[in-house]
Amino acid sequence: MSSKSLGLVFFPAFDWAITPSHPERQERLLYTRDQIVEEGLLDLPNIKEYRPQLATIQDIERVHIGVPDIVSLITDAHLISAGGAITAAEAVMRRQVDCAFALVRPPGHHAMRVVHGTRGFCTINIEAVMVEYLRRHYGLTRVAVVDTDVHHGDGTQDIFYHDPDTLFISFHQDGRTLYPGTGAMNELGSPSAFGSTVNIPLPPGTTDDGLHYVLDHLVLPMLDDFKPDIIINSAGQDNHYSDPLANMAVTAQGYARLAKKLNADIAVLEGGYSIEDALPYVNTGIILAMAGLDFSRVVEPDIARCPQQSADNTRYIAKLVADWRQLWRERDIIRREAVAKAGDFWQRRRHIYYDDSGIQEQQQETVRICPHCHGYQTVSTQSEGYPSGLKSAFAAVVPRNSCKSCRNQAQAAVHNEKKIGRHDHYFLQDKEQDLLTRI
């Protein structure tokens, strides 16, 4: 096996927890640290450990609009985990290493563009912050994010839902059986970005076999078609058979083989809460696989517990993959139809629940379908919770490479709303100028 150089940003945040008994607590990566250090992985010549940098507020606000502001919603730990993802990415971009793994916490893939609090253990989306950092500082355009967490990466999906340059692929336990409930096959991106959001909801009890069937017949061919500049893996580890919060049956070998096939440039840890029985082995497997080393000996001591995949599930997954392959082939035609049907503006209303913060949010998004650029977006949001109370905001978002007309309209939209005065806060997020401005 030919070895590759791997950059590892390990940040277990041993002094940070959401609450003392929360799954996101100090203890989460303790046993993973023990395994990695005991294996001597950090002494291998082709693995280089990096210390995470602190992300800046500007890095965060390149992606997020915090209500009332992002600073009051986050802790230093969030700046470090986002900074850790950036450190990993920069090690790759500067060609210091072939690929990198940000084994950091707290996670981020449930954090959406507008942030009122913490949901699904996430406050800021560390992959999205990293992706936009790379676009700003390294001129990347086409990015693929493959989310292999058991939960639907609804935050990442939300942030890139209108961006045809970001292919977001998430396979996860079917939302009808697990938090956050979204991630159905028909969530495909807004009309201009149709088909750049790919959801593959898998039945509970899916094993290595099912996962690799999806990978071989769907995910890898899609990546070949999309031809990204960079592949990012949101490397959640809760598809493991021992995870206490989900119901899948993937093993450390399954994850390690996935890491090898996916051959991601950068992997970022997401969830995974079987802290003793899964994480030490899955992380060791992923690290070895990314470093091009033999991972065949990484086997959980209790592997006999792992169930087999049912024949029903195998059939279900085969049909799901066949349906998706057809949809993928026809995506350009369907996109043109959707754009034509939407006219000048596309709208959606959503209800978003912040389980950790106890906040209910109502959101209305409007996307300008522009023939000259990716179009601008506006978001109207209201939230209610205890002790945060009632909060509302209106924001306009000017994407990269937007045309002059869209830029002017976006600015006008937010100033108009300010005059009307129905919201508490007004923001203009200008990705061209790299600024989030409070109006």
Added chain:
Amino acid sequence: MLLGIDVGGTFTDAVVIADGRIAASVKTPTTHGQLLSGIVTGIDKVLASLDSRHIERVALSTTIVTNALLQGKTDKVALLLIPGPGLNLSGLTPEPPVLLSGYTDHRGREQAAPVQEQVAAACRDLTGCEVAAVAGKFAVRNPVQEQLVAGWVRQYLQPAYITLGTQVSGSLNYLRRVNSAYYNSAVWRIFARFGAAIEQAMTERAITAPVYILKADGGTLPLNAAKDLPIEAVFTGPAASVLGIMALVNEQTAAVSLDIGGTTTDIALWQKGMPILAPGGALVNGYPTAVRSFWLRSVGVGGDSYVRRENGRLAVGPMRRGPAMANGGTEPAVTDALRVAGLTDYGSLELARQAMQRVADCGQSPEDAAWQTLRLATATVCQAIEEIVSEQAIRPVYKVEDIVHSEKYRPELVIGVGGAAMGLAPLVAEKLQLPWQVPPGHMVANAVGAASARPTTEVTLRADTAQGFYTVPELGIKQQLDKRRFTLGDAWQAAETHLADRAIVDGTSETTFHSERLYEEEFNIVRGFNTVGKIMTCRLQVKPGVLSPVSVGEAGR
């Protein structure tokens, strides 16, 4: 009186320290191949005018282990491992190991039992190996399997010596423990023979004082204890110098020290008066080990570094072409430049000028050539300093607080020792815009260090109150604890007791020892929504350092 001996690559230095002063010192050539005779000559010369009965303590820094490893004069080791699942170790150990079944997991729980018949069969295949090493993954969390297998190996193979992984280190890092245990057994016999010869030499000279061996981390081990852990005596030369600096300089500020010898400059970093240790441990023959050692960077610039023009460009080192011309050599060297620049007054100025004339560019005076040489040598050293300092600044940490509140490491002082220190260290300091010190006695800093090094030892106590036991791997202890009542305070107290026990067993408690808390960790174990126990780790050491500061007359500022 303290007697210190440092066996170096070229010279063997011996000093006697009495009442915090150097009472006598000698330099004799190192006798390669017959190490002992040079040591004995050094001892006899330094004690010539002193009464050997007043020697309270002998400490020896020797290259015996380093040389044995370099020259491959080591024994074939039966290496038996209980690796469990994880990294494939092939190619990562000095010899191919025998892999045994059995597994202890990260919390010290037995997940699979070792099989006696498999060990018996392995031992039959290993017949002829006179020494052995046994190491189990996570044995530091529960040493029972490792001990069980070692017992079987003793029974079936009957080796002269067997090293256990937990014996060489109580820290996580299986690969390093495996390599340490392997090399410990590999050099066991050659060191045992050396130790016996030293003991005999002392007896013949009526020196009854205890003999200590310097370790790579600047501590000492009584000779008897060193016979069980000979690998700790690797790389003691640089450690002796660093300790010498500690004895000669009493500074608490962050500093960079330069041991400027004939061909190399050894750079070490200091924090709060203590040298910084290498992360993980020392590299032995290219293999990472658990041997604690100072974090050193060697750069190929020293007093004898060869100076020449290569295609018109001035070059310094890393090779040596004999001594400098000022000292009777045939090729120009850094020492010649120092002499011509007026920074030293050692050797012939006339010959030094000839040397600099030889490397001078067209129309360049010997003085200008000398200064150009020194700027180049200084720049090379400064670059290496910048590298090691920036590596120190980015060492990974695992807590939010350590990232947010970490102060960037920046040395505030340059300390120079060794032959060319008086000349070169101030130039390095000037370029770094830092103050400097070259302590008096710096020429024999290494032997001073050996003489005054304090004995050290450490223990790691890890308690798991959910499972109800704690382990002290270095002592092979696994002990029950009170699940409900055991606190971090109790853990520290138990660690203190075990450290004292270990110090007595090792014979390291010759003076009142100061224990120092190296590391502490405490985690709640939460299952469901309940805290079911705590995991605590306490690492405690007898602090390395010097018995007492040593002062000598005036030298640098």
